[in-house]
Amino acid sequence: MTGVPFVLPALAVLALLILFPVIYTGVLSVTNEQGVFVGLANYRAVAEGRLTATAVWNTVYFVGGSIVFQVVLGTLAGIFLNQQFRGRAVLRSLALIPWVVPGIVAATMWAWMLHTEFGIVNHLLTSGGVVDRSVGWLTDPDIVMPALIAINVWKLFPFVALMVLAGLQTVPHELYESARVDGASFGDEIRHVMLPQIRPVLVSVTLLLMIWGLNAITIIYTITRGGPANRTLVLPIYIYRQAFEAFAFHQAAALSAMFFVFSLVLVWLYLHAFAAQEGRP
């Protein structure tokens, strides 16, 4: 018996849902407002768009920066939450909170907390003597993207921790024991027992984070709208703006198609680099 009957239901549902949108977007991207076929005109307009290059670079910066810290901090947190200690259950639930808080609410809250004038963060920093002047977390062009990355990391590292925690449950006890018999320190345990075992999970999780990051619009849009001066403009926001704020529906479709291909390429490259894990029965 083959695997086909197993995968068919899921494939059928997805096909039903996305086939029409893909065709619709494709048709939109090669026509104009009057419904006339215009070939690649929309694509050209987008490629030459003043902000396209900025959006691409910002997206890479945002996604890359986020992933690094999400994975590192999430893995550390997952390992930590796997240890035995009192109150572990409580801490595991607390750790989940950033991910569970609704995106718009979390984003608005952070924008409020980081406000230069009435934000609690600056208030605590200045009254605690840590800094003498309020920091322009969201107004200083050099700080704003790192600030948004930090918020994105805060929001998603619990998810990584969760996945790592689940993955760590498959590590056989024997491996820990034999490592300890060999005189391994805790750090060695992490490096030689845990990490190799959860490697497939980490590969998967990083892929998921990349996909999410590429489509992440809520945090940045809510907090800075892509500003100031487009410092934080990422591709999903650019597409959204074109479609629903600029009424440039057809260009938005072209941009979406290009973005989709761009994402596919990134994902393919990533899978290829880590394809060692693939296909092994």
Next chain:
Amino acid sequence: MIRVARLAAVGALAASLACASAEPGREIVWWTPSWGQARAEVLADKFEAAHPGVTVKLEVTVADGLPTRIQTALRSGSPPDLIEAQHAWVVPYAQANLLQPLDDVIEDRGDFLPASLEYDTWDGRLWAIPFRIETHALFYNRRMFREAGLDPDTPPQTWPALVDAAKTLTRTNSAGRRQYGYAITGGGEVGNTLFRTLPLMWMNGGDIVSADLSRATVNARPAVEAVTFYADMLTRHKVSPPSTLQDDGLAIRRLFVAESVAMYQSGPFDIAPIRRENPALDLGVMMLPTPTGGEPAVALGGWSFIVPKDAKQPGLARSLVRFLAESENMGYFTDTFPARRSAMALPRFADPILENFKKMLTYARRLPAHKNWLQIVQVYFDHVQRVLVGDVPAERAMNEAAIEIDRLLASP
């Protein structure tokens, strides 16, 4: 009017409802935002009473994502019969062939503020009926004026006087709190800063684009001076708080309510929140200051009724619009001011604090209608932000903006 750039799109209910309802042809669907829901229900009941057999189904929308929701519905082939939309969206929708013209719905056009009807007009036809209009004026804190040694009864009327007052008001007060004289916006949605800078250009004799929409004039001297005047509040005079680049209209109102800021520009919709959040605040409203020897100008904001082209009940929808546009109903329904002069006489508009807002209405102008207007103002705003950030001086930023705007004006 400025904050509502986020709007929700709701799918068309009409299709599934039309199948479900027993009597096809007697129900109309009206999308109304949540903040006016109670009043909409009263008017819907009134209309149903006057038209037996007709049901008005109210669909309540929220501010978040509203443009997305409306556009999705308009393009889906199955939209509601009546939608409330901001004036600025009407012509773009009409140009995308999504609306029905409503020329015959009102007869007494002279009763309406001319700028509001112009806003909804394109290609010689009227595509929406305005019911709500508002403009900005300048809010100021009278107590802070007195404390700084200024007379709250003679607020500044010219740009130089405004700068001087703002500088005087930017100080550390007797309680050790740092205050700022005049808050400008630099963040949030484009509309916030557009509504606060474009009128400055108008007052100075300039504009973002030429009257015939053929070329950008944002880099001409009057416009550059206006942008410089605005940006200087933050960069040179430092009378606007350091948070400016992340502040929209709501944020500067909060700073005003907290009495960290002495003056800021906004609309009459801020009066109720200010009174609620700080009843002790001694509130004053002044006309927008002008360049020395200039005339006031201000951007018109507000909302209109639109009927989608694919509405299932166009006849009933037009009846409903006509009903809602009657003087008494309009005066009841609007959140700020009614578009009809006759409705302005209603008692609810007699509050003395509204005086200067009413005066500003006479100087109200509509924003230009070009197919790519929203992209044009996005470009404009991006460059204004660059000036506020300190990347470039205003003249260079506006020159670069003009190049792109010219391209947008010319593109099909």
Next chain:
Amino acid sequence: MTRGRATFFVAAGVLAIPAVCLFPFLWMGLSSLKSARELYAVPPTWLPHAPTLENYRTVLFESNVPRYFLNSVIISLGSTGLALGLAIFASYGFARFEFAGKRASQAFVLAAQLLPTSAIIVPLFITLRVLGLVNTYLGLILVYMILTLPLSVWMLTSYFRAIPVELEEAAIIDGASRAAVLFRVTLPLSLPGLVAVVVYAFVTTWNEFIFALVFAQDSRVKTLPIGIAEFTGEFNTDWGAVMAASLVMTLPIVLLFFGMQRLFVGGLTAGAIKG
């Protein structure tokens, strides 16, 4: 040295995690107890000077939130169940079999998640309209498959792969069908992975805003995120109510996970070691 390092690590974690995760949440909770005047004070206050339950009264008794809570529960449970069911089978197929077009199918599943939301919202709406599923629970549950299924399949595939094939082969030799093996051998061993997928799918659909906004039109079907958006007027957000509603929205999930997290234990016993 090992013990010392481990203890330090634990201690650091015990302090860092609550601080980092909890700080905004604490801020949210404290804010929900403040009146409008205090919420906007400059400089901001940390503890409420005059705590009030007004916001909770608004949220629980004067808004649509209770009804939306029910809708959210139904829709999230439905989506999670459907996604889990479809994903279990699909992941098993991808993890244990080779067949023609497998690579392409996996790519297709992943690609579905890469479509930008802004691009697919209008055509999805038209699809639902044609199927008669606008403003229904089923419609939303179906649409949420785009957001949950691809990643669930991908995650579960890697969890299934981590389970040694030898364990399954033993059962197959004994004559069990593949499906039976899946349910009797693989699933019990991959419980943590299943829990992770359930949590992911539930949380994703619980917090989802834009699809719900477009495809759910009246209070029979609207979900909690829309309920929160309803506290934002044109120029005013009832911030206290938003904070209270967010707490109402977040707490159940945290409690749910607290109950489920004891499933994150074990490891492979049964004596099988890889390699």
